[in-house]
Amino acid sequence: MNPKRRSWCRISAYATYDLAGDSLIMQEMMNAGLSTAEIDAVVFRCHERNWPSGIDEFNERYPRLKEFKKYKAFEVANWGDKVLLAIPSAVNKRMPAGTRPAVDIYMVYTKNSVEVSKKAKKQKKVKRRKPRRR
Helix, strand or coil, X not given: CEEEEEEECCCCEECCCCHHHCHHHXXXXXXXXXXXXXXXXXXXXXXXXXXXXXXXXXXXXXXHHHXXXXXXXXXXXXXXXXXXXXXXXXXXXXXXXXXXXXXXEEEEEEHHHEEECHHHHHHHCCCCCCCCCC
Protein backbone atom coordinates (compact mmCIF):
# COMPACT_ATOMS: atom_id res chain seq x y z
CA MET A 1 0.00 0.00 0.00
CA ASN A 2 1.09 3.50 -0.71
CA PRO A 3 0.22 5.80 2.21
CA LYS A 4 0.30 9.00 0.16
CA ARG A 5 -2.91 10.97 0.30
CA ARG A 6 -4.45 11.58 -3.08
CA SER A 7 -6.79 14.04 -4.67
CA TRP A 8 -8.46 13.35 -7.96
CA CYS A 9 -10.55 14.50 -10.84
CA ARG A 10 -14.11 13.68 -9.86
CA ILE A 11 -15.41 12.40 -13.20
CA SER A 12 -12.91 9.63 -13.92
CA ALA A 13 -14.26 7.06 -11.43
CA TYR A 14 -15.32 3.58 -12.49
CA ALA A 15 -18.50 3.16 -10.43
CA THR A 16 -19.10 -0.44 -11.46
CA TYR A 17 -15.54 -1.66 -12.08
CA ASP A 18 -15.30 -5.44 -11.64
CA LEU A 19 -12.13 -5.90 -9.60
CA ALA A 20 -12.72 -9.65 -9.26
CA GLY A 21 -12.62 -9.99 -13.05
CA ASP A 22 -9.28 -8.17 -13.37
CA SER A 23 -6.42 -10.59 -12.69
CA LEU A 24 -3.81 -7.79 -12.65
CA ILE A 25 -5.34 -5.92 -9.72
CA MET A 26 -6.12 -9.13 -7.86
CA GLN A 27 -2.44 -10.09 -8.11
CA GLU A 28 -1.37 -6.55 -7.16
CA MET A 29 -3.47 -6.67 -3.98
CA MET A 30 -2.02 -10.09 -3.09
CA ASN A 31 1.49 -8.71 -3.66
CA ALA A 32 0.63 -5.77 -1.39
CA GLY A 33 0.00 -8.27 1.42
CA LEU A 34 -3.79 -8.20 1.58
CA SER A 35 -5.43 -11.39 2.82
CA THR A 36 -8.18 -13.15 0.88
CA ALA A 37 -10.79 -11.72 3.28
CA GLU A 38 -9.41 -8.19 2.82
CA ILE A 39 -9.41 -8.56 -0.96
CA ASP A 40 -13.03 -9.80 -0.87
CA ALA A 41 -13.98 -6.73 1.20
CA VAL A 42 -12.23 -4.39 -1.26
CA VAL A 43 -13.99 -6.02 -4.22
CA PHE A 44 -17.36 -5.73 -2.46
CA ARG A 45 -16.90 -2.10 -1.33
CA CYS A 46 -15.58 -0.94 -4.69
CA HIS A 47 -18.96 -1.12 -6.40
CA GLU A 48 -21.27 1.92 -6.32
CA ARG A 49 -24.10 -0.07 -4.73
CA ASN A 50 -21.95 -0.31 -1.57
CA TRP A 51 -21.03 3.38 -1.38
CA PRO A 52 -22.87 5.90 0.86
CA SER A 53 -26.54 6.46 0.00
CA GLY A 54 -25.99 9.92 -1.52
CA ILE A 55 -23.53 8.67 -4.15
CA ASP A 56 -24.61 5.07 -4.81
CA GLU A 57 -26.49 5.98 -8.00
CA PHE A 58 -25.37 8.21 -10.85
CA ASN A 59 -28.38 10.55 -10.56
CA GLU A 60 -27.55 11.19 -6.91
CA ARG A 61 -23.78 11.28 -7.43
CA TYR A 62 -23.62 13.68 -10.38
CA PRO A 63 -24.77 16.83 -8.49
CA ARG A 64 -22.21 16.03 -5.76
CA LEU A 65 -19.15 15.52 -7.94
CA LYS A 66 -17.44 18.63 -6.53
CA GLU A 67 -17.55 17.04 -3.07
CA PHE A 68 -15.48 14.07 -4.26
CA LYS A 69 -12.35 16.22 -4.13
CA LYS A 70 -12.90 16.62 -0.38
CA TYR A 71 -12.44 12.91 0.32
CA LYS A 72 -9.21 11.92 2.01
CA ALA A 73 -8.06 8.91 0.02
CA PHE A 74 -5.03 6.66 -0.10
CA GLU A 75 -3.61 4.62 -2.93
CA VAL A 76 -3.95 0.86 -2.47
CA ALA A 77 -2.59 -0.22 -5.85
CA ASN A 78 -2.17 0.90 -9.43
CA TRP A 79 -2.07 -1.10 -12.62
CA GLY A 80 -2.23 -0.20 -16.28
CA ASP A 81 -4.00 3.15 -16.53
CA LYS A 82 -5.97 2.68 -13.29
CA VAL A 83 -5.49 3.35 -9.59
CA LEU A 84 -7.41 1.87 -6.64
CA LEU A 85 -8.09 4.36 -3.85
CA ALA A 86 -9.16 3.56 -0.30
CA ILE A 87 -11.48 6.11 1.28
CA PRO A 88 -11.33 5.37 5.02
CA SER A 89 -14.40 6.18 7.07
CA ALA A 90 -12.27 7.24 10.05
CA VAL A 91 -10.70 10.21 8.23
CA ASN A 92 -13.82 11.21 6.28
CA LYS A 93 -16.20 11.70 9.21
CA ARG A 94 -16.74 15.37 8.33
CA MET A 95 -18.04 14.72 4.83
CA PRO A 96 -21.63 15.85 4.21
CA ALA A 97 -24.48 13.45 4.94
CA GLY A 98 -25.01 11.08 2.06
CA THR A 99 -21.34 11.12 1.10
CA ARG A 100 -19.91 10.17 4.50
CA PRO A 101 -18.78 6.51 4.42
CA ALA A 102 -19.90 4.35 7.36
CA VAL A 103 -17.16 1.84 6.46
CA ASP A 104 -14.07 2.15 4.29
CA ILE A 105 -14.97 2.32 0.61
CA TYR A 106 -12.85 1.92 -2.50
CA MET A 107 -12.91 3.59 -5.90
CA VAL A 108 -11.10 2.90 -9.15
CA TYR A 109 -9.94 5.94 -11.11
CA THR A 110 -7.91 6.54 -14.22
CA LYS A 111 -4.31 7.06 -13.15
CA ASN A 112 -3.91 10.43 -14.87
CA SER A 113 -6.85 11.86 -12.90
CA VAL A 114 -5.18 11.26 -9.52
CA GLU A 115 -2.35 13.24 -7.99
CA VAL A 116 -0.71 13.69 -4.61
CA SER A 117 -2.26 16.71 -2.92
CA LYS A 118 -0.11 19.69 -2.01
CA LYS A 119 -0.84 19.13 1.67
CA ALA A 120 0.38 15.53 1.48
CA LYS A 121 3.54 16.65 -0.31
CA LYS A 122 4.28 19.09 2.52
CA GLN A 123 3.72 16.38 5.15
CA LYS A 124 6.10 14.10 3.28
CA LYS A 125 9.08 16.41 3.79
CA VAL A 126 11.17 15.43 6.79
CA LYS A 127 13.46 17.84 8.56
CA ARG A 128 16.92 16.45 9.02
CA ARG A 129 18.69 17.07 12.26
CA LYS A 130 22.30 18.06 12.34
CA PRO A 131 24.51 15.49 14.03
CA ARG A 132 25.65 16.40 17.53
CA ARG A 133 29.26 17.23 18.07
CA ARG A 134 31.02 15.59 20.97
